[in-house]
Amino acid sequence: MRLEIDNAAVGYDGRVVLSGASLELADGQIGCLIGPSGAGKTTLLRAVAGFEPLAAGCIRADGEVLVGNGVHLAPEKRQMGMVFQDHALLPHLSVIDNVRFGLFRWPRAKAKSRAEAMLDLVGLADYARRPPHQLSGGQQQRVALARALAPEPRMVLLDEPFSSLDPELRERLAIQVRAALKATGIGALMVTHSQAEAFAMADLVGVIGEGRLQQWTTAYDLYHRPANPFVAGFVGEGVLLPARVVDDMHVGTGFGVLTSDHRLLSAPGSQVQMLLRPDDVIHDDDAPMQARIVRRHFRGADFLYTLQVDDGEQVQALVPSHHDHAVGQDIGIRLDLEHVVVFEPEAPAGTP
Numbered sequence: 001m002r003l004e005i006d007n008a009a010v011g012y013d014g015r016v017v018l019s020g021a022s023l024e025l026a027d028g029q030i031g032c033l034i035g036p037s038g039a040g041k042t043t044l045l046r047a048v049a050g051f052e053p054l055a056a057g058c059i060r061a062d063g064e065v066l067v068g069n070g071v072h073l074a075p076e077k078r079q080m081g082m083v084f085q086d087h088a089l090l091p092h093l094s095v096i097d098n099v100r101f102g103l104f105r106w107p108r109a110k111a112k113s114r115a116e117a118m119l120d121l122v123g124l125a126d127y128a129r130r131p132p133h134q135l136s137g138g139q140q141q142r143v144a145l146a147r148a149l150a151p152e153p154r155m156v157l158l159d160e161p162f163s164s165l166d167p168e169l170r171e172r173l174a175i176q177v178r179a180a181l182k183a184t185g186i187g188a189l190m191v192t193h194s195q196a197e198a199f200a201m202a203d204l205v206g207v208i209g210e211g212r213l214q215q216w217t218t219a220y221d222l223y224h225r226p227a228n229p230f231v232a233g234f235v236g237e238g239v240l241l242p243a244r245v246v247d248d249m250h251v252g253t254g255f256g257v258l259t260s261d262h263r264l265l266s267a268p269g270s271q272v273q274m275l276l277r278p279d280d281v282i283h284d285d286d287a288p289m290q291a292r293i294v295r296r297h298f299r300g301a302d303f304l305y306t307l308q309v310d311d312g313e314q315v316q317a318l319v320p321s322h323h324d325h326a327v328g329q330d331i332g333i334r335l336d337l338e339h340v341v342v343f344e345p346e347a348p349a350g351t352p
């Protein structure tokens, strides 16, 4: 099913939480919504499900209006599967009967084989006869997904489905759930707190914050081409540093003149901001530029060092963890980037 959200506004009791939200998911694609707590991710998902009305705009499925322009299709008519944080499996039913639960109108044999196929898809065929409480949290969430997929919904909506699980398991489960969804060809829209989960799962990711859908694009572009400082600050690590426009493709910085990733609209001499990710900053003993370590964060394979450079600005550097340096020590650094992401204060929304 192709999902289109067109200029949607949603809220409660006349208070708009999110407005101007537009996004499109092609048939079979998986989208994730991330953003700070309270930003309105769940509210938008609930509007797609049919549990919240729209204050403006419209939501369409394969071109048909679900809500908006005076239409409000009831949730049960939208044919969407739902998976929530608390999987709410029925405790007195076996795993297979939980999956079969929504298929009561199906012929018995067909319902049975569909439920078995969905359990197989999530890798739990051997658990069919068990009661849910004998399964781990992650297994129960996979049963919940199988149950949501069983009635052949047009798409699945997932609201923080893994948030009660530990972080390592969550990412692994996100990869498994993506594979299961792709095998059925059923698309999904998921709300999550975890960027790692969204990046593992999604074809397209949306960042919601400050009452807007700030950007809707691939995970790669969110990281490498954030649309604005909000997205740059929310997705991944890094710092925003002051820079000055040299000409329409270059900015002057404490690291010398760098090439912008887009044509600049601001006049030469204008003050702008540039984004430096920790992986753009390379530790190199032979580099002429020195920086002082002010913080270090050991992460196993690497250190995330926070470094003070000569002009007083701080940058972060991701350095392989055999380069073990103490706070207060000076180390050589250089930049390794072809283009730098530049944010111009006067730039119209949607650039770079």
Ligand SMILES: Nc1ncnc2c1ncn2[C@@H]1O[C@H](COP(=O)(O)OP(=O)(O)OP(=O)(O)O)[C@@H](O)[C@H]1O
Pocket (backbone or CB within 6 Å): 012, 017, 035, 036, 037, 038, 039, 040, 041, 042, 043, 044, 191, 193
């Ligand atoms: N039923 C409700 N009635 C009134 N206000 C609500 C209701 N549900 C949510 N809100 C408010 O709407 C805003 C958005 O909430 P929502 O749950 O959509 O955010 P979220 O981005 O999903 O947050 P989180 O990541 O913390 O789950 C919040 O300010 C919240 O307090």
